[in-house]
Amino acid sequence: MYQTVIGLEVHAELSLDTKIFCGCSTKFGQEPNSQTCPICLGLPGALPVLNEEAVKYIIKIGLALGCRILPEARFDRKNYYYPDLPKNYQISQNYLPFAVDGYLELPPSQKKGTPIKVGIDNVHLEEDTGKNIHSESGGREGYSLVDFNRAGIPLVEIVTRPDMHSLEDTESFMVSLRNILLYLGVSNCKMEEGALRFEASVSIRPDEASSLNARVEIKNLNSFKSVLRSLQYEIERQRRLLSGGEIVSGETRLWDEKEGKTLTMRVKESSPDYRYFPEPDLPPVVIKPQWIKTIRAAMPELPAERLRRFVKKYHLPPYDAIILTSSKSLADFYEEVVEGFPDGKHVSNWIMGEVLEKLKERKIGIEESSLTPASLSELLNLIKCGTISGKMAREVFAEMFATGKGAGEIVKERGLAQISDTRKIKETIDLILKKNPAAISDFQTGKKKVIAYLTGQVMKETKGAANPQLVNELLQEALQQQ
Amino acid sequence: MELAELAAHEIHCLLKKKEVSVVEVVDAVLTRIDEVDDNIGAFITVNGEGAQREALRIDQEISRGREILPLTGIPVAIKDLICIKGMKTTCASRILNNFYSPYDATVIEKLREAGTIFIGKTNMDEFAMGSSTENSCFGITRNPLNPDTVPGGSSGGSAAAVAAGEAIIALGSDTGGSIRQPAAFCGVVGLVPTYGLVSRFGLVAFASSLDQIGPITRDVRDCALLMNLICGYDPRDSTSAATNIPDYTDSLLNDVREVKIGIPKQYFGEEVDEEVAEAMREAMALFKRHGAKIENVSLPNTEYAIATYYLIATAEASSNLARYDGVGYGQREKSDNILEMYEKTREAGFGDEVKRRIMLGTYVLSAGYYETYYLKAQQARALIRDDFEKAFQKFDCLLAPVSPTTAFKVGEKTDDPLKMYLSDIFTIPVNLAGLPAISIPCGFNSLGSAIGLQLIAKPFNEEMLLRVAYTFEENTKMSR
Numbered sequence: 008m009y010q011t012v013i014g015l016e017v018h019a020e021l022s023l024d025t026k027i028f029c030g031c032s033t034k035f036g037q038e039p040n041s042q043t044c045p046i047c048l049g050l051p052g053a054l055p056v057l058n059e060e061a062v063k064y065i066i067k068i069g070l071a072l073g074c075r076i077l078p079e080a081r082f083d084r085k086n087y088y089y090p091d092l093p094k095n096y097q098i099s100q101n102y103l104p105f106a107v108d109g110y111l112e113l114p115p116s117q118k119k120g121t122p123i124k125v126g127i128d129n130v131h132l133e134e135d136t137g138k139n140i141h142s143e144s145g146g147r148e149g150y151s152l153v154d155f156n157r158a159g160i161p162l163v164e165i166v167t168r169p170d171m172h173s174l175e176d177t178e179s180f181m182v183s184l185r186n187i188l189l190y191l192g193v194s195n196c197k198m199e200e201g202a203l204r205f206e207a208s209v210s211i212r213p214d215e216a217s218s219l220n221a222r223v224e225i226k227n228l229n230s231f232k233s234v235l236r237s238l239q240y241e242i243e244r245q246r247r248l249l250s251g252g253e254i255v256s257g258e259t260r261l262w263d264e265k266e267g268k269t270l271t272m273r274v275k276e277s278s279p280d281y282r283y284f285p286e287p288d289l290p291p292v293v294i295k296p297q298w299i300k301t302i303r304a305a306m307p308e309l310p311a312e313r314l315r316r317f318v319k320k321y322h323l324p325p326y327d328a329i330i331l332t333s334s335k336s337l338a339d340f341y342e343e344v345v346e347g348f349p350d351g352k353h354v355s356n357w358i359m360g361e362v363l364e365k366l367k368e369r370k371i372g373i374e375e376s377s378l379t380p381a382s383l384s385e386l387l388n389l390i391k392c393g394t395i396s397g398k399m400a401r402e403v404f405a406e407m408f409a410t411g412k413g414a415g416e417i418v419k420e421r422g423l424a425q426i427s428d429t430r431k432i433k434e435t436i437d438l439i440l441k442k443n444p445a446a447i448s449d450f451q452t453g454k455k456k457v458i459a460y461l462t463g464q465v466m467k468e469t470k471g472a473a474n475p476q477l478v479n480e481l482l483q484e485a486l487q488q489q
Numbered sequence: 490m491e492l493a494e495l496a497a498h499e500i501h502c503l504l505k506k507k508e509v510s511v512v513e514v515v516d517a518v519l520t521r522i523d524e525v526d527d528n529i530g531a532f533i534t535v536n537g538e539g540a541q542r543e544a545l546r547i548d549q550e551i552s553r554g555r556e557i558l559p560l561t562g563i564p565v566a567i568k569d570l571i572c573i574k575g576m577k578t579t580c581a582s583r584i585l586n587n588f589y590s591p592y593d594a595t596v597i598e599k600l601r602e603a604g605t606i607f608i609g610k611t612n613m614d615e616f617a618m619g620s621s622t623e624n625s626c627f628g629i630t631r632n633p634l635n636p637d638t639v640p641g642g643s644s645g646g647s648a649a650a651v652a653a654g655e656a657i658i659a660l661g662s663d664t665g666g667s668i669r670q671p672a673a674f675c676g677v678v679g680l681v682p683t684y685g686l687v688s689r690f691g692l693v694a695f696a697s698s699l700d701q702i703g704p705i706t707r708d709v710r711d712c713a714l715l716m717n718l719i720c721g722y723d724p725r726d727s728t729s730a731a732t733n734i735p736d737y738t739d740s741l742l743n744d745v746r747e748v749k750i751g752i753p754k755q756y757f758g759e760e761v762d763e764e765v766a767e768a769m770r771e772a773m774a775l776f777k778r779h780g781a782k783i784e785n786v787s788l789p790n791t792e793y794a795i796a797t798y799y800l801i802a803t804a805e806a807s808s809n810l811a812r813y814d815g816v817g818y819g820q821r822e823k824s825d826n827i828l829e830m831y832e833k834t835r836e837a838g839f840g841d842e843v844k845r846r847i848m849l850g851t852y853v854l855s856a857g858y859y860e861t862y863y864l865k866a867q868q869a870r871a872l873i874r875d876d877f878e879k880a881f882q883k884f885d886c887l888l889a890p891v892s893p894t895t896a897f898k899v900g901e902k903t904d905d906p907l908k909m910y911l912s913d914i915f916t917i918p919v920n921l922a923g924l925p926a927i928s929i930p931c932g933f934n935s936l937g938s939a940i941g942l943q944l945i946a947k948p949f950n951e952e953m954l955l956r957v958a959y960t961f962e963e964n965t966k967m968s969r
């Protein structure tokens with residue numbers, strides 16, 4: 008049995024309106040190079056000015072990950088040549104990042120008893136690069152274009168220690184981290200827009216006691232799925248090598264999503280020397296303890312705290328609370344429903360059952376569905392007051408989910424409300440009894456079963472809208488009076 | 490005297506009295522450029538039509554009641570590494586020979602607002618790397634005082650333009666002496682302000698932690714007037730200082746009584762020409778006569794300045810100049826693959842001195858050498874700064890030569906970079922410490938070459954420099 012050792016570098020775009028060192032917009036999907044200026048284009052003479060909001064965001068992230076916030080942070084230049092890098096250096100942090108030495112505790116899973124803590128080496132701020140767009144044709148006819156709209160978008164890089172030992176750990180870490188970023192409101196984490204990107208490093212060894220084999224870094228990972236698939240591929244590859252008596256060489260490999268495999272990008276000896284040195288255009292950023300205090304005080308509740316609160320406040324089993332808090336939008340949804348229908352467990356049952364089932368079917372998250380918390384609590388209230396039956400509720404819910412209409416609206420439109428109006432039911436009963444004199448005499452001779460038949464007739468007449476319980480009671484009464 | 494040879498404050502009086510128009514002033518300067526610039530080579534770009542248009546516009550505005558500020562209508566030459574919107578900014582480099590800046594530097598905005606006239610962009614050592622204005626892809630600039638000699642560098646074009654009447658005032662930049670040394674060689678006034686006092690936004694970077702924009706003028710009063718315009722906090726430059734800017738003309742006092750002037754002994758070694766040393770002694774005597782207190786002081790870490798400077802400046806330069814790769818702007822050499830395109834572009838685009846410094850800087854920052862060189866240099870820089878700090882506990886300013894020699898012959902040092910580097914030995918420590926310093930003319934040697942006197946003050950005490958310099962000027966009248 009081999010032990011697997013995994014570390015991650017996570018890049019998340021901060022959800023700020025303007026870039027990190029200039030005033031350009033960060034809006035996604037705009038006309039190429041429409042959101043640029045001398046600063047983010049790296050024109051001669053232009054100078055960076057730090058967007059202070061980005062610092063606030065990064066301190067929030069540092070605190071949420073239990074990091075130490077350094078009293079003085081500094082920017083460094085990371086020097087390398089690439090066409091999408093306007094200055095041919097990236098303003099990043101190497102020597103004095105904003106936050107260091109933290110951890111993320113993975114939420115308890117059913118399989119593992121003891122919770123796992125993944126160490127965070129550091130959390131730092133940097134600028135994103137532009138994007139190269141290559142022409143279809145290669146060779147002499149080929150050309151490349153560069154879109155600098157993304158250049159200078161604020162990025163946080165979170166560097167873990169190699170504390171993950173399985174794909175499950177890795178997935179759990181990524182989900183938890185994204186959750187934290189969403190809870191903090193510092194990144195939209197939209198992987199399809201490249202707002203969350205990863206680099207993984209993996210090595211395996213015969214057992215915990217032996218020394219680590221060479222580390223392989225994997226780049227070009229743009230989704231949870233590509234991280235997990237590439238790790239799976241890489242672990243297999245390394246195992247095959249080791250069990251065949253070969254050695255794993257330290258290198259950087261590129262994940263090819265289409266082919267589903269990793270390919271050598273560069274071997275260790277040729278790894279670039281980034282020649283980091285302090286950015287002379289930006290003075291050190293002094294973080295006053297009072298500032299940290301203010302930011303800490305304004306921190307939103309984080310997933311772990313919210314889980315504990317759900318168990319306590321809504322009397323939920325931990326299992327329910329874990330699922331409900333696994334996504335911020337789901338937890339928000341839950342709490343809004345409970346506001347309109349204050350029975351925590353009942354709401355939880357509905358969400359964990361009907362709602363999640365439908366979401367899974369459609370492969371979407373709650374935030375993408377048209378279902379509103381208000382309509383769900385309305386539905387639960389309609390069931391509770393007996394306006395609709397549990398069976399009807401399911402149908403109504405299906406339409407709510409499909410159309411986004413309110414529960415009451417659907418019930419009304421379809422004429423689904425149960426008739427609990429005694430007078431109206433009595434009139435129908437009279438009508439049915441008049442049509443069925445034989446049934447009355449049957450009842451009088453002791454054939455009680457006839458009630459079921461008559462109830463059915465009443466229900467038929469009301470197109471199923473009458474409250475069956477009430478029909479039954481009123482029918483007994485009427486027959487006895489005959 | 491001819492219009493093109495007057496100081497800005499003198500022209501200002503004539504404009505106020507309506508004895509001349511801005512158009513006449515500009516024409517006088519353009520005529521002078523026509524006459525002499527083929528020989529001097531001070532300009533890379535002459536903004537002839539633009540300047541005339543602007544002059545006409547300002548005259549019209551004046552006739553409609555526009556206030557004539559001290560530098561309104563004054564032709565100013567701009568070193569060709571300060572960006573002016575719509576004009577070429579070449580840094581005297583082939584790699585930027587077709588680069589038009591789409592924006593104004595902060596200092597340009599300020600000058601524009603005051604109604605100065607941009608007469609042209611001046612020649613320089615490529616990317617400000619050099620001490621003689623011989624490292625320019627557009628050819629050399631000659632010293633107007635003696636065309637066989639260099640004008641100094643790297644702001645040689647700006648200093649020569651002011652000295653030759655091709656501009657009334659000019660802006661240069663000083664990273665290791667690039668304003669003061671050419672000012673000294675050309676017999677004009679040059680001031681490097683405290684690091685952070687003048688915004689660097691729009692100044693093409695050579696070494697970011699050392700670069701500073703400053704005035705080159707005919708006399709100390711013009712220097713104060715230009716300082717009044719260009720200084721001040723700029724939110725677009727994060728290294729800009731948030732400090733109050735005085736009216737620098739208030740410092741133009743003919744009075745050095747009780748001023749304590751330190752004479753750093755390390756600046757008077759054997760490398761100093763005897764005639765230069767003699768001029769310094771005469772200056773000391775003058776100040777003494779006018780009531781200043783003169784005493785020796787030691788700046789013991791001066792000997793590390795040149796080495797420190799060439800580690801830090803080249804390290805920063807290697808990174809600052811990385812952006813010139815032919816991708817987004819500037820000269821590009823064609824190739825089938827990107828790596829070769831980079832190599833060819835930079836091979837063809839940069840001159841020898843720039844390449845030399847990029848290589849040195851890249852080496853300095855490389856893994857395994859960063860601690861040995863770059864960090865060591867930062868420590869030495871702190872020691873040099875401490876030396877000055879200690880000296881300024883006792884002295885109001887320091888007096889020293891600008892350069893050990895006067896202007897040297899064209900071509901004399903081009904084959905010996907080290908010898909060239911040593912001509913900045915007395916100017917470099919000031920940049921390392923981020924201090925203000927002024928270079929003023931203090932006579933000529935027997936061959937008729939100008940000698941420059943350097944005064945150094947503590948950070949943000951430009952007022953002391955101007956006061957002492959003004960006193961010297963008033964009592965020698967040598968600037969003119």
Ligand SMILES: [Zn+2]
Nearest residue numbers: 029031044047
């Ligand atoms: Zn921008």
